[in-house]
Amino acid sequence: MASSSIKSCMNATCGVSTSSSGRWRKGWALRSGDFAILCDNCGSAYEQSVFCEVFHSKDSGWRECTSCGKRLHCGCIASKSLLELLDGGGVNCTSCSKSAGVSSVNGDEKTNGFGMSKVDDAGELQSASADNQLTTETKLMQLGNCIDRIATRNLLQLQSRETDGSYRKMKQEDMLPPVGEIASSSFSTFNQVSNASSQTAKLEIHRTTAAKDLFESLAQTNLSISLGSSLGNPNPFPGGVVDERVLAKASSPLQQGPRSRHLLPKPPKPALVMEANAGMVSQIRVARPPAEGRGRNQLLPRYWPRITDQELQQISGDPNSTIVPLFEKVLSASDAGRIGRLVLPKACAEAYFPPISQPEGLPLRIQDVKGKEWVFQFRFWPNNNSRMYVLEGVTPCIQSMKLQAGDTVTFSRMDPEGKLVMGFRKASNSIAMQDTQPSAIPNGVPSSESYFSGVFENLPIISGYSGLLHSLKGSSDTHLNALSKHLHSASGDISWHKSEKQEARTRDGLLLPSLLAPERKRLRNIGSKSKRLLIDSLDALELKVTWEEAQDLLRPEPSIKPSIVTIEDHDFEEYEEPPVFGKTSIFVVRSIGGQEQWAQCDSCSKWRRLPVDVLLPPKWTCVDNAWDQSRCSCSAPDELAPRELENLLRQNKDFKKRRITSGHRPAQEHESSGLDALANAAILGDAGEQSTTAVAATTKHPRHRPGCSCIVCIQPPSGKGKHKPTCTCNVCMTVKRRFKTLMMRKKKRQSEREAEIAQRIQHMSGPKDEADVESSSKLASTPMDPSDNEARSGNELESKSQTNNLSNKLADSGKGHLDLNCHPGREEDSQAGLARMSMTSLLQVASLPLETYLKQNGLASLSEQQASSASHVPPQAGENGGRIDEDCQPASANKTQEHSCNNT
């Protein structure tokens, strides 16, 4: 992975700047809400703010390949001629230009008034159909690419369709055969949106019989279809007749090329998913709604139904019925609120619900997926000169489905009864589907997940995000678990809508931003148009997790020595060289002493023990293991027994899980300050020591929950230096007090345990008993086993001697007794001491064994302290001592010596 400098966001309005010197500063290069983006070509990392759409700005210097979405930054573009400008607008990366099928895009758009790559697409189709065993991914990709392009270019043009009201009887005004005539018997895989594709394709088929041949041949490849076929309806969505206007539109070259792309609505994610009978392929169904209804209104793509066969069958329950997905809507806060009014998209209401002339409307019977029938009042309010349609009385239904804002309700019609059916999709799945589903990348590029890994194979982060994907996909929503499963069967996915594909590709390619940075289009799809819903909790999760992952992985070149820069009394390690993405490793804290880092050899996959302070390059092998000469070769045996290794990995996995889980907390929680992180580290130090090993600490705020608006949680992100070290604002004071409290708490626990252990030893003699103590201390997750401390202190004293100054200061401040609500106005010295420490040092201090910490800081031993405090501290102080009393009042009667103010 090439490295490059982290730079400020290129969007002038973003204002993100990480380093005025242009150098990368460890721990400061990124801040919450920012993340690195990588050039797909050279891997250079650039910083991008979450919300500024650098990549969407043509002035940014970044361009996306129109075909594959590859992002290339200006440097690459300039130096390597990586882009081919298309006549129709947009750009192609050279690889796409060279690859079969795409190279013709230019010509298509120039020569074909319909913007269809008539000849080439057909050629592609033919080529694809030449082999009925379309089993290779490449061919699927090609096919997907082809169909995708067709669909993309024509999707919008097909939105205006006119029917006689019955989806089974279509007007033949355009002299086009019904879709079914062409595709029903054969090409049964197109779903509704892809139905548009098929209809689009139909246009072409009409003109190129070769394409039809292809479809027919495709049918022989066991590509099965969608709703219609699966439910016995040969023509699931025959509403698609292209009317004259459409044809006229389609005839307009103006509609083609870049404009069409630009206009391309956010399509249903898996615009076209083929379902192989072999079961290898996902069958996410994305449907255009049937073009029927009175309104003739074009449905915004955000309302297009996306329903899987499973969902449909679940809805239907009756194999003789045909479910016609009508539309869906992501619930807004007000929809899901207690008001019980679900705002219906006007076009949908007018198209698919009974016509109402009076505002009072009429009761509407809608069946849910369980077969339960609900009656809602379907009505409208006059709104300006328009109407606003609502379903009233939906609260019970919403509640029974356990839906909330961000979840999706789907409306379908069960034919021939014409019964309305309401389904739902939980937001997690929705997001999983929308954001993480693998896309079939054209030109032989593997589906997103593999592409993910392929492009970033050197980036351990991939697995992490992959894990995130999986976790999202693995949502508990029973209605879409099947869907989630399908998401993993990426290899079979054939095609996506082009823009969708690009988005997916872009996201995938972006890696960090892709998951983290909600694109505008995507946001639009996720929820409302309102900014209020732009970031839901899961988005926040993604953002935070990714950012943290990025922080974990951005590291200096191992050989580079930093210069220390003091900024606002904070020491930063500053590097001339840009960061690299380092190899992930596993940190463990052994109860028997010391911390360890374990890394896996890229060559032999053996795990090697490393010093904790070692930063590894992205590629690392045993040969590079300069720290253990006995294991500096891949031939050297594993140091870990399989069981130990398993344990190690499992704990690492658990840690990641915890991390992801905690990522569900509001963004604010992640934005703990450096001191907060330190305090948290202290906590995690406790927690981590509760087992034999502990994996690295997190900066998450452990004691606050979603919605917490406490002074700590609401503080700004770290790294921006909004609070000076001498700042005595409530936030800073609270954080500092908290840290001290935590240290004291740790100390107290330690002393209690030590006393307990001493007591046991006293009562139980003999080596067996000692062993029991040892084991029980581990099993009972007793942190800070004194023997451990002794064992570890030796190691750590040396390596962490640098932290002694800080520790002394911490200890000084810690000598006082704590009251989190007091205002230690004369704390500045200790604060300054804190602030001057690098985060690394702070974290190290926080993870020091208490005994070491106390010794280093000249504190009395625990037993001594206990003895002395016992004589001074009133009984109630002891009762409170175990908890952090952040809320205690300065004037509290509880204000014991232990909690007395530091400013005394």
Add this chain to the structure above:
DNA sequence: ATTGTGCATGAGTGA
């Protein structure tokens, strides 16, 4: 006081 109802407003979006 709480909940329900209907309308108004304005951000966001597509054409």
Add this chain to the structure above:
DNA sequence: CACTCATGCACAATG
């Protein structure tokens, strides 16, 4: 710029 629609808000109804 017109339109959609999420939500705010005032007023009414109800407990």
